[in-house]
Amino acid sequence: xxxxxxxxxxxxxxxxxxxxxxxxxxxxxxxxxxxxxxxxxxxxxxxxxxxxxxxxxxxxxxxxxxxxxxxxxxxxxxxxxxxxxxxxxxxxxxxxxxxxxxxxxxxxxxxxxxxxxxxxxxxxxxxxxxxxxxxxxxxxxxxxxxxxxxxxxxxxxxxxxxxxxxxxxxxxxxxxxxxxxxxxxxxxxxxxxxxxxxxxxxxxxxxxxxxxxxxxxxxxxxxxxxxxxxxxxxxxxxxxxxxxxxxxxxxxxxxxxxxxxxxxxxxxxxxxxxxxxxxxxxxxxxxxxxxxxxxxxxxxxxx
Amino acid sequence: xxxxxxxxxxxxxxxxxxxxxxxxxxxxxxxxxxxxxxxxxxxxxxxxxxxxxxxxxxxxxxxxxxxxxxxxxxxxxxxxxxxxxxxxxxxxxxxxxxxxxxxxxxxxxxxxxxxxxxxxxxxxxxxxxxxxxxxxxxxxxxxxxxxxxxxxxxxxxxxxxxxxxxxxxxxxxxxxxxxxxxxxxxxxxxxxxxxxxxxxxxxxxxxxxxxxxxxxxxxxxxxxxxxxxxxxxxxxxxxxxxxxxxxxxxxxxxxxxxxxxxxxxxxxxxxxxxxxxxxxxxxxxxxxxxxxxxxxxxxxxxxxxxxxxxxxxxxxxxxxxxxxx
Amino acid sequence: xxxxxxxxxxxxxxxxxxxxxxxxxxxxxxxxxxxxxxxxxxxxxxxxxxxxxxxxxxxxxxxxxxxxxxxxxxxxxxxxxxxxxxxxxxxxxxxxxxxxxxxxxxxxxxxxxxxxxxxxxxxxxxxxxxxxxxxxxxxxxxxxxxxxxxxxxxxxxxxxxxxxxxxxxxxxxxxxxxxxxxxxxxxxxxxxxxxxxxxxxxxxxxxxxxxxxxxxxxxxxxxxxxxxxxxxxxxxxxxxxxxxxxxxxxxxxxxxxxxxxxxxxxxxxxxxxxxxxxxxxxxxxxxxxxxxxxxxxxxxxxxxxxxxxxxxxxxxxxxxxxxxxx
Numbered sequence: 001x002x003x004x005x006x007x008x009x010x011x012x013x014x015x016x017x018x019x020x021x022x023x024x025x026x027x028x029x030x031x032x033x034x035x036x037x038x039x040x041x042x043x044x045x046x047x048x049x050x051x052x053x054x055x056x057x058x059x060x061x062x063x064x065x066x067x068x069x070x071x072x073x074x075x076x077x078x079x080x081x082x083x084x085x086x087x088x089x090x091x092x093x094x095x096x097x098x099x100x101x102x103x104x105x106x107x108x109x110x111x112x113x114x115x116x117x118x119x120x121x122x123x124x125x126x127x128x129x130x131x132x133x134x135x136x137x138x139x140x141x142x143x144x145x146x147x148x149x150x151x152x153x154x155x156x157x158x159x160x161x162x163x164x165x166x167x168x169x170x171x172x173x174x175x176x177x178x179x180x181x182x183x184x185x186x187x188x189x190x191x192x193x194x195x196x197x198x199x200x201x202x203x204x205x206x207x208x209x210x211x212x213x214x215x216x217x218x219x220x221x222x223x224x225x226x227x228x229x230x231x232x233x234x235x236x237x238x239x240x241x242x243x244x245x246x247x248x249x250x251x252x253x254x255x256x257x258x259x260x261x262x263x264x265x266x267x268x269x270x271x272x273x274x275x276x277x278x279x280x281x282x283x284x285x286x287x288x289x290x291x292x293x294x295x296x297x298x299x300x301x302x303x
Numbered sequence: 304x305x306x307x308x309x310x311x312x313x314x315x316x317x318x319x320x321x322x323x324x325x326x327x328x329x330x331x332x333x334x335x336x337x338x339x340x341x342x343x344x345x346x347x348x349x350x351x352x353x354x355x356x357x358x359x360x361x362x363x364x365x366x367x368x369x370x371x372x373x374x375x376x377x378x379x380x381x382x383x384x385x386x387x388x389x390x391x392x393x394x395x396x397x398x399x400x401x402x403x404x405x406x407x408x409x410x411x412x413x414x415x416x417x418x419x420x421x422x423x424x425x426x427x428x429x430x431x432x433x434x435x436x437x438x439x440x441x442x443x444x445x446x447x448x449x450x451x452x453x454x455x456x457x458x459x460x461x462x463x464x465x466x467x468x469x470x471x472x473x474x475x476x477x478x479x480x481x482x483x484x485x486x487x488x489x490x491x492x493x494x495x496x497x498x499x500x501x502x503x504x505x506x507x508x509x510x511x512x513x514x515x516x517x518x519x520x521x522x523x524x525x526x527x528x529x530x531x532x533x534x535x536x537x538x539x540x541x542x543x544x545x546x547x548x549x550x551x552x553x554x555x556x557x558x559x560x561x562x563x564x565x566x567x568x569x570x571x572x573x574x575x576x577x578x579x580x581x582x583x584x585x586x587x588x589x590x591x592x593x594x595x596x597x598x599x600x601x602x603x604x605x606x607x608x609x610x611x612x613x614x615x616x617x618x619x620x621x622x623x624x625x626x627x628x
Numbered sequence: 629x630x631x632x633x634x635x636x637x638x639x640x641x642x643x644x645x646x647x648x649x650x651x652x653x654x655x656x657x658x659x660x661x662x663x664x665x666x667x668x669x670x671x672x673x674x675x676x677x678x679x680x681x682x683x684x685x686x687x688x689x690x691x692x693x694x695x696x697x698x699x700x701x702x703x704x705x706x707x708x709x710x711x712x713x714x715x716x717x718x719x720x721x722x723x724x725x726x727x728x729x730x731x732x733x734x735x736x737x738x739x740x741x742x743x744x745x746x747x748x749x750x751x752x753x754x755x756x757x758x759x760x761x762x763x764x765x766x767x768x769x770x771x772x773x774x775x776x777x778x779x780x781x782x783x784x785x786x787x788x789x790x791x792x793x794x795x796x797x798x799x800x801x802x803x804x805x806x807x808x809x810x811x812x813x814x815x816x817x818x819x820x821x822x823x824x825x826x827x828x829x830x831x832x833x834x835x836x837x838x839x840x841x842x843x844x845x846x847x848x849x850x851x852x853x854x855x856x857x858x859x860x861x862x863x864x865x866x867x868x869x870x871x872x873x874x875x876x877x878x879x880x881x882x883x884x885x886x887x888x889x890x891x892x893x894x895x896x897x898x899x900x901x902x903x904x905x906x907x908x909x910x911x912x913x914x915x916x917x918x919x920x921x922x923x924x925x926x927x928x929x930x931x932x933x934x935x936x937x938x939x940x941x942x943x944x945x946x947x948x949x950x951x952x953x954x
Contacts, residue, residue, distance in 0.1 A: 034322065192734040196794075198714075199692050200748040200801070201721030214738045347816035463907050493679035493908065494843065498887040498901050520817060523846075523889030527896035546893045564821035566850035568890045571870075576828065577850065579821035583786050 031296040038292020041285040048282055052099030061097065063090040065248055076270055083270040085258065094250040095274050101162060101251040102282065105235045109169040110228035116170065117177020118220060124178070125185030126208060136182065143175045148237065155243045165244045169231050180223050184216035191215075218297035225290035229283045236279050252279050309481055309514055310336040310359075310378050310399075316371035317351070317358045317538075327587045328368075329355040330538040333614070336482065341508060341515040343529030343546065345522060345561075349584060351538035352518045356484050360395050361388060396423040400475035404487040406467035410459035417455030420474045427478050442473040445510075446503060465496040472503065476511065484516045489524060501528060522565060526550060534558050537585055537595035540614055544621040554623045556600045594626070602627050631705075633805055633837045634668040634691065639700035639710075641683070641690045645912070658911050660686045662861040664700070665938070668805065673831065673838040675852030675869070677845055677884070681911055682858040684841045688807045691839070692726055693717050704805075722752055725803040729810040731790035735782040735797075741768070742778040745797045752801065767796040770833075771826060788819035792826065799830060807839045812847060824851060845888045849873060854944075857881050860911050860919045863938070866946040877947045880920045918950065926951060 032038055068088030076083045082091040124135040151168050158164040188194060189212065197207045238244030239253025240260075247254055252275040259265070259272035317329035329351040336342055346352045357363050359376055360383070376383040378398065383391065403409035411419060420442075421435035428435075436455060443451035446469040459467060468488060475483055485504070489497040501524065508515060519525050525532060525546075532549045534542040534557065542555040553559045560580040567574045582599040594600070597607040606626050614624040641661040644654040661683040668674045678684045689695045691702055693712065702710045709720060728734035735744055745767050746760040755763055765775040771792040782790055791811060798806060808827070812820045824847065830836060842848050848855060848869075855872050857865045857880065865878040876882045886902045906923050909915055915922040921931040930950050938948045 192728050192730055193736045195689075195694055196726070196728060196734050196797070198694055199721065199726045200751070200797070201718045202748060202751050206751070211736050211738075215736070347818060465907050494845070494887040495679060495883055495904055496907065497889075499904070501889070502901065521889065522817070522891040523896065526891050526893045527889055527899070550891065550893050561817055562891060564818050565891055566824075566846045568846065568892060568895075574850070576825050577821040579825055580818040581822070583788060583819070584816075 028296040032292050035292035035295055037288040038296075041288030041292065044281060044285040045289065048099060048278070048285070049103060052096045052103060055096040056093065056100070059093065061093060063093050065089065075268070082274055083268070085271055086264075091255075091270060091274060094255060095252070095278060098250040098252045098255055098275065099278065099282075101245055101249065102232050102235055102253075102279075105162065105166055105169070105245075105251075106228045106232040106286075109166045109173065109231040109235075110224050112166070112170045113174040113227060113231075114177045114220065114224045116174035117179075118181050120174070121178035121181030121183075122185060122213075125182040125189070126212070128186075132182070135178070139175050139178050142172065145172070147172055147234075151234070151238060152241070152243055155238065160243055160246045162245050162249070165235055165238055168238075169234055173227060173231065173234075176227065177220060177223055180219050181216060184219055185212055188212050188215050218294075221297065222290055222294045225286055225293060229286040229290070232279065232283055232286070252276075305338045307338040308335045309338050310376070312336075312355075312359070313375040313377070315355060315358065315374040315376065317354050317363065317374075318369055318371055319367045320369060321367045324588055327590055328538050329358065330587075330591050332533075332535070332538075332540045334533055334540060334543060336514050336516065338481075339508070339512045339514055341517060341528055341530050343525035343532040344516060344518045344535060345520065345525055345532055346535035347520055347584060349587075350535040352535045353486055355535070355538075356486065356516055356518055357401075359383065359484070360399055360401070361391055362395075362401065393427075396475075396480065397427045397478045398480055399482040399484060400478065400480040402468075402471050402475050402483060402485040402488045405491050406464070406471045407459070409471060410467065412459055415456050415458055416462065416470050416474075419459075420455070420470070420477055423474075424477045438477065439473070442476050443470065446470070446473040446476075446507075447499075448473070464492055465499065468492060468496075468500055469503065472500075472507070476507065476513075479511070480513065482514045482516065484518070486518045487520070490519070490521070497524070504528065522550075522562065534561070537591065538587055539591070539595065539611075539624060540622075541596065541624045542622065543614065548621055552621075554617060554621065554628045555596075555625050556602050556627075557596050560599075594624075631670050632667050632703075633670050633705060634839070635701075635703040636667070636687075636691065637665050637701040637703065639664040639687065639690060639702065640698040641686050641695060642698040656912065659861050659914065660911060661690060661697075664858070664861075664863050666856050666863060666866055668837050668839055671831070671835050671837055672854065673840055673852045675848035675855040676839060676841045676858065677843060677848050677855060678858035679843060679884075679908055681860060681908060683861040683911075684843075684858050685809055687858070688726070688809050688839060688841050692724055692807060694726075722754075722801040723804045725798040725801060725806050727791075727795055727798045727806060727808040727811045730814055731787050731794050732782075732814075734794055735790060737782055740779050740781055741793055744782070744793060745800050748797065749800055754801070763800070764796075767800055770799070770830070771796045772822075786819075787815050788822060791815060791823055795823075795826065795830070799834065799836075802834070803836065805837045805839070807841070809841045810843065811840075813842065813844065820847070827851065845884065846890075857884065860909065860914055862919050862948065863946075864920065864948050866944075868944060871943055871945055875945075877941070877945065877952060878920075878949050879924045879926050879951075918948075 066089065070088065072084065072086060072088045080090050080092065082095065085091055120135050124132040150172060154168040154171065155164060158167065194207060194211060197211060235244055235251065236253035239251045240257045242257060244253055245251045255275040256272055264271050313333050314331045315329055316331050319326045319328060332355055344352045344356065354363060358370055370384055374384055378394065383394065417436055417439055420439040421432065424435045424438060425432065439455060440451045443454065448454055448466055448469050462470060489500050492500060504515070505528070507513065517525060517528055529546045532544065532546050533540045534555065536557050542549065542553065542558045549558065550562065553562055563578040564580060566577060580599055585595050585598070591611050593609060594607040594612055597603040600607065604627065612624045612626045614622045616622050617628060639661055640663060643658040643660055645656040645658060647653055647655045664687055666674070676684045676687065686695060690697045693709065697710050700710060701708045704720065704724065709717065742760055742764040746755065746764050749755045749763060750757060750760065764778045768775045768778060773789065773792050782793065785793065812823050815823060827838070828851065831838065840848060840851055852869050855867065855869050856863055857878065859880050865872065865876070865881045872881065873885065876885050883902045883904050886900065890896050890899070904923055909922055915932065917933050918931040918936050921927045924931065928950065936948045936950045936953060938946050939952045940946055941952065
């Protein structure tokens with residue numbers, strides 16, 4: 001009765017061992033690296049991250065803070081490869097330190113808001129009924145606030161600073177993750193293999209952890225990358241408005257604010273082009289990575 | 304059915320080239336369609352029956368789909384393969400119309416049935432909306448939709464499955480096409496509704512003399528409707544013959560297996576086990592070099608594993624692609 | 629045939645139709661399954677046929693308590709399980725299993741074949757984790773698959789192979805009753821025959837009883853001993869298969885049988901179809917009286933007023949139709 005079992009070898013060509021199965025995650029990694037933009041994104045992101053971490057360690061980071069009236073608004077030159085600002089501080093060093101803040105705000109806020117979102121969305125989706133209704137109406141309410149306005153109010157109450165900026169963002173950004181998690185769980189719950197589990201007498205919580213969550217994870221991870229890009233933008237906007245991270249701690253947003261006078265804009269492009277490019281490049285890279293992840297984590301893709 | 308050939312397909316090959324590999328969906332098929340003929344195209348999923356028919360009007364997504372060079376589709380002396388999609392538009396719906404399997408997705412949900420029916424008609428014939436609606440009403444009436452006039456103003460979701468399929472058929476008939484391609488139009492329907500639609504198709508054939516290409520996996524449905532049957536496997540036509548000849552005297556081992564695997568229709572026949580074809584259809588990731596059925600065939604010999612048989616005539620009008628027949 | 633393994637008496641499954649934004653009110657009820665009664669004997673295959681919306685799938689799910697029945701009794705080996713909680717059902721899950729229609733949706737895409745088919749065994753503490761490999765080997769061989777495939781994932785298989793995996797999972801617990809919900813509807817013709825044969829082999833080997841739900845009458849005719857015909861939530865006729873095909877009594881059964889296309893061109897061209905007006909009414913607004921009265925060629929006034937009761941005729945033939953009321 002074992003007819004025809006060996007006749008499908010065609011599908012597995014290219015695999016080193018025709019009988020070894022590739023797991024989902026291994027396949028996902030392969031698919032990710034086939035996505036050219038995603039690879040470019042991850043390389044750029046890696047470069048930006050590594051430089052932000054290590055440049056201030058290699059070179060003395062005090063040049064980013066010490067006021068040096070002998071070298072005010074110097075254009076790019078040896079020693080200050082991106083020139084200096086109005087207080088004679090090294091722009092490149094400030095840029096790298098700003099990267100540390102922006103990236104960490106982005107990462108921490110994205111992870112925290114996703115965790116809140118998964119928890120609330122998960123409870124809503126799994127228990128359903130009144131709890132679901134309550135949580136989701138609350139989510140809708142949160143989503144209907146004008147984001148920047150509420151953020152400004154929150155920050156002005158809590159006071160500016162890195163921690164409070166993160167907190168404000170987290171408090172307002174978890175809604176997407178909650179909606180996606182709930183939607184995924186509702187969808188997966190209706191899938192037949194969940195019903196099959198019930199018929200087989202498998203424990204409800206085992207079903208949740210072994211079947212529902214792993215299947216819901218892909219869109220949540222993808223959403224997290226997009227949230228991170230979004231958060232970096234938000235932090236930059238808040239800092240630009242003077243509500244985010246305060247000087248002298250540099251961030252890309254407050255560097256832009258610093259450079260927002262007409263004279264600087266027209267005469268000293270080295271003050272505003274670098275932070276602008278960094279924000280754009282980082283956000284773009286993260287979005288590329290997000291796109292790549294979406295394709296890579298789709299279990300139906302390229303089978 | 305007359306002897307006039309209205310569509311001639313020569314060596315049609317269709318492949319899908321994607322980043323992670325190619326699929327050779329249709330591999331050099333040739334057939335003629337006569338005026339007034341109903342041609343059944345039978346095969347299992349992935350055998351290329353739908354792709355080969357949709358490729359006639361380039362209704363497959365291209366790229367990744369590609370009609371390979373050397374393919375030709377002659378309609379009224381013109382090669383459709385060579386036409387641009389702008390030129391092809393004159394054929395789509397006008398000369399050749401399609402009835403899809405799932406009328407729910409084939410209709411635009413936010414447009415009334417009437418507006419969708421007359422869209423092509425107005426474009427092809429350049430007549431007024433009023434005249435077009437009158438024609439639509441006549442055809443809906445003809446296809447057995449009650450209260451046609453008011454139903455024209457309804458949206459697809461207001462129609463039941465069977466009625467939607469009738470509306471689809473009426474829409475396909477709007478421009479008086481000479482060929483109707485019906486892609487499993489009854490598969491999504493219940494048996495009693497399927498029965499009604501099959502009767503309707505027979506009436507239409509009588510009334511309009513349209514040639515029909517009926518794509519189906521259901522050998523029962525094709526038996527009652529088709530004049531000629533093409534059996535497809537792995538993107539090839541493996542057997543082609545008159546319907547009676549094919550059902551009562553199948554020659555290709557695959558056709559034999561397919562017919563043999565059906566449960567007996569005779570209630571007194573106490574058949575214990577079904578005859579099944581072992582194995583599974585091949586994955587078409589490479590060009591076909593040997594007989595695609597050889598691995599599942601009980602009569603396969605060495606030549607079957609080294610070459611691919613071509614479709615050739617055995618007895619009158621009975622074509623088979625097999626080395627051992 | 630010895631005893632009765634399953635008896636369903638007056639089974640009702642109603643779905644409420646709810647309206648409202650925050651506080652939902654029940655505005656109507658869909659009577660998906662209404663007063664359905666039948667029995668399945670040990671080692672028997674009972675076919676359950678009907679068109680979409682007739683409640684055949686809901687009946688199957690209600691028996692396994694995947695859907696809560698609204699009313700009625702479900703007697704499994706004489707015990708009424710209709711009111712059992714999910715916890716009380718647990719030990720019974722070993723004995724009653726289901727094979728699902730869609731072999732693509734019913735297998736978890738993130739789990740290996742071995743985990744899919746042996747997880748229920750571990751869950752019910754029948755085997756330990758170390759025995760998984762050995763047991764999956766046996767199970768895969770039983771359903772005609774190569775055990776070397778056990779570490780693969782569902783998407784690497786074709787529809788027919790996946791359905792074999794689904795069957796392996798269902799028989800892993802060694803059930804006594806298997807409810808098969810259109811298990812071959814999604815498969816190709818040549819693969820259907822393989823799977824039907826597999827069902828018969830397994831039945832022979834393990835002495836299972838089947839409730840075989842399908843819309844394809846020719847398949848049901850092949851596999852079943854007895855056949856139940858349903859029409860919008862009601863059982864219209866039950867008979868031995870031969871009796872049903874030779875002597876269909878209910879007008880709906882007659883229509884249904886006359887609608888099956890046969891793969892025989894001459895017979896197919898000559899086949900007389902019973903003309904049937906209109907379409908299947910939605911279960912939301914069922915006709916009053918007999919559910920078939922709106923389309924039945926023999927409908928009398930009585931049919932539109934009063935629901936017919938099942939009539940028991942000779943030879944275990946049950947029909948719900950006023951034409952046969954004494």
